Amino acid sequence: MSVTEVFMLIFALILILLVTGRYHRSVAALIGALLTILFGVEYGIFHLPQILTELIELIDMNTILLAIGVMILAEAVARTGFFEFIGLKLAKLVGSSFRRISLVLIILTAFITAFVTTITAMVIMGALTISLARRFEADPSKTIIYEAVMTNVGGLMLMISSIPNLIVASFLDLEFIDFMEISLPLALLIILASTLYLYPALGDQPTAVREIEIDPWSVIEDKQMFYRAMLIFALAIALFILRDFIGAPLGLIAIGCAIAILALGSREPESIFSSIDWGTIFFLASFYVIVGGLEKSGVLELLARGVFSISTIWTAAFPAVNMWICAATSSIIDNIPVTMILIPVMKYVSQLAQIPISVLGWSMIFGANLGGSLTPIGAPSCIIAVGILRREGRFVSWSGWLKRCLPLVAIQLLLATAYTLLLLKS
Amino acid sequence: MSGEVQKKYEELKSRIEKTVNPYITIQIPIPEDANKQDFLELEKDQSFIEHVKEEALAWIARKKSAKK
Numbered sequence: 001m002s003v004t005e006v007f008m009l010i011f012a013l014i015l016i017l018l019v020t021g022r023y024h025r026s027v028a029a030l031i032g033a034l035l036t037i038l039f040g041v042e043y044g045i046f047h048l049p050q051i052l053t054e055l056i057e058l059i060d061m062n063t064i065l066l067a068i069g070v071m072i073l074a075e076a077v078a079r080t081g082f083f084e085f086i087g088l089k090l091a092k093l094v095g096s097s098f099r100r101i102s103l104v105l106i107i108l109t110a111f112i113t114a115f116v117t118t119i120t121a122m123v124i125m126g127a128l129t130i131s132l133a134r135r136f137e138a139d140p141s142k143t144i145i146y147e148a149v150m151t152n153v154g155g156l157m158l159m160i161s162s163i164p165n166l167i168v169a170s171f172l173d174l175e176f177i178d179f180m181e182i183s184l185p186l187a188l189l190i191i192l193a194s195t196l197y198l199y200p201a202l203g204d205q206p207t208a209v210r211e212i213e214i215d216p217w218s219v220i221e222d223k224q225m226f227y228r229a230m231l232i233f234a235l236a237i238a239l240f241i242l243r244d245f246i247g248a249p250l251g252l253i254a255i256g257c258a259i260a261i262l263a264l265g266s267r268e269p270e271s272i273f274s275s276i277d278w279g280t281i282f283f284l285a286s287f288y289v290i291v292g293g294l295e296k297s298g299v300l301e302l303l304a305r306g307v308f309s310i311s312t313i314w315t316a317a318f319p320a321v322n323m324w325i326c327a328a329t330s331s332i333i334d335n336i337p338v339t340m341i342l343i344p345v346m347k348y349v350s351q352l353a354q355i356p357i358s359v360l361g362w363s364m365i366f367g368a369n370l371g372g373s374l375t376p377i378g379a380p381s382c383i384i385a386v387g388i389l390r391r392e393g394r395f396v397s398w399s400g401w402l403k404r405c406l407p408l409v410a411i412q413l414l415l416a417t418a419y420t421l422l423l424l425k426s
Numbered sequence: 427m428s429g430e431v432q433k434k435y436e437e438l439k440s441r442i443e444k445t446v447n448p449y450i451t452i453q454i455p456i457p458e459d460a461n462k463q464d465f466l467e468l469e470k471d472q473s474f475i476e477h478v479k480e481e482a483l484a485w486i487a488r489k490k491s492a493k494k
Binding site: 081084088119123124126127128130131132134135214215216218219275384387388391 | 434435438439445
């Protein structure tokens with residue numbers, strides 16, 4: 001067997017493990033990385049004496065450090081109660097109608113996801129929605145499902161909003177400000193269009209309570225820590241924006257701010273460390289090794305030639321097709337491996353088809369984020385939304401999910417398609 | 427939903443519930459002559475909870491008037 005054939009088999013095995021969910025995704029990636037190392041040494045891709053140096057070269061430390069730093073920052077801010085505070089404040093402001101409160105919570109979910117992981121955002125908004133629905137004696141099902149959809153829209157907003165954004169940004173050398181100029185306007189446009197769709201879709205619900213007398217400040221347990229954490233988080237965002245002037249890698253800035261927040265903005269660093277999604281970090285590191293093996297063995301080039309033959313049919317619209325491919329695959333497999341495999345493939349395709357790599361990169365970001373909402377297993381937030389509703393005695397079937405979400409996600413993807421084609425023309 | 431996420435959700439929900447739908451948790455020891463099963467079922471008996479709520483209101487009112 002040739003080296004390419006062996007690595008094709010390893011790649012197929014990893015895909016099967018990821019799709020079937022036989023193992024946790026990070027364990028599946030670790031198995032893939034181990035096979036890559038073993039067969040890489042056997043076929044001369046890696047060399048045993050300097051194997052550690054070769055592996056570290058494959059792992060993008062900037063992305064890993066940025067992911068860890070952002071997770072610590074977001075977790076520390078989330079623990080101050082800031083997001084619940086905003087949610088309760090807004091709910092109190094719009095009060096009296098659960099439909100209006102639902103709409104506000106759904107939109108707020110997108111904005112919260114810009115700063116924290118989709119999992120944290122869904123847990124916070126899910127708990128808030130369930131409590132408010134109980135107060136109003138209303139059905140929270142639609143609200144929770146649409147919140148899950150909006151976590152994936154929020155993932156588009158900033159560079160730190162989702163892991164696929166970090167991967168593509170690192171690969172294409174995109175700046176924080178690029179996301180504010182390109183993907184943030186699209187996210188805002190999608191939120192606006194979604195709001196227009198959601199108001200009638202939510203329907204009116206009978207409400208038992210017309211006024212909500214709550215004190216949002218009561219969810220903030222430690223005001224001093226709250227202000228400190230907010231200040232450090234704001235400083236981190238400012239430094240991300242000014243990275244160009246500072247010249248330091250984003251990963252270093254993120255870790256620096258994470259240390260500051262652990263030292264000054266949190267009373268329980270141990271608990272923050274235990275809340276970090278280490279599975280994703282291990283997954284990322286392992287997948288960089290797998291992708292390195294696939295690249296060195298020629299598998300990625302082979303995949304790229306296959307994709308290129310498709311692109312020659314629709315060269316003008318290929319970035320949009322690429323976005324839909326990413327969306328469709330992200331609705332079944334985790335969007336992180338989808339992005340990690342496709343981004344180097346797109347590098348080859350961009351050279352072969354003469355399509356700007358930046359447009360292909362943006363189309364991947366749009367598709368990988370938005371596609372997660374297509375199915376109840378497409379994104380961690382969707383799985384959590386279904387889990388929260390099940391705990392409250394409300395079962396969401398696949399057909400129920402598709403019936404509610406498909407029209408909304410279709411609108412979002414169509415807007416992203418038009419936007420991608422505009423990017424290609426400009 | 428993994429165990430860790432579930433735990434986080436429950437903690438958060440309980441914190442928010444205290445603000446949005448305030449409640450108290452009290453332990454009532456089983457009265458001497460009560461049947462254990464009948465007594466334990468009261469925890470989920472909505473009409474019993476309503477009765478306790480009304481009793482709580484009356485208790486607070488009595489306490490306030492006694493202070494005056």
